[in-house]
Amino acid sequence: MQQPLAEQTLASQADKSGMPAESDLAILLKEMPGWSLRLIDGVAHLEKVYAFADFAAALAFTNRIGQLAEDVDHHPAILTEYGKVTLSWWSHGLGGVHHNDLIMAARSDQLLNAD
Numbered sequence: 584m585q586q587p588l589a590e591q592t593l594a595s596q597a598d599k600s601g602m603p604a605e606s607d608l609a610i611l612l613k614e615m616p617g618w619s620l621r622l623i624d625g626v627a628h629l630e631k632v633y634a635f636a637d638f639a640a641a642l643a644f645t646n647r648i649g650q651l652a653e654d655v656d657h658h659p660a661i662l663t664e665y666g667k668v669t670l671s672w673w674s675h676g677l678g679g680v681h682h683n684d685l686i687m688a689a690r691s692d693q694l695l696n697a698d
């Protein structure tokens with residue numbers, strides 16, 4: 584059996600074969616609550632909006648995501664608002680969504696309940 588997404592190791596993104604077709608992404612995303620595919624300037628992104636009690640809680644989550652990104656040198660777009668964080672993962676270098684972005688999305692969900 585395959586390892587859960589969040590526990591998989593990020594691949595070198597030099598390999599474009601790690602980029603699922605959009606039709607496959609749609610199927611994979613059915614198993615990832617809240618995540619959807621969004622085209623921004625024609626480039627596919629994985630996006631999720633997380634809800635929080637207030638700005639401080641949204642900022643704390645933002646900072647955990649920032650640390651996660653720095654740890655693996657793979658960086659999202661993050662919009663932090665009062666009670667809300669909009670998180671977007673894609674691979675800038677490849678111009679779309681790589682399997683690595685699915686891993687990062689799953690790891691982001693795990694950080695939601697981290698202390």
Ligand SMILES: C[C@H](O)[C@H](O)[C@H]1CNC2=NC(N)=NC(=O)C2=N1
Nearest residue numbers: 656657658659673674675676677
């Ligand atoms: C040189 C460095 O590894 C690259 O610029 C990294 C940094 N973080 C990155 N993050 C994301 N999401 N996509 C990239 O292509 C990317 N490239």
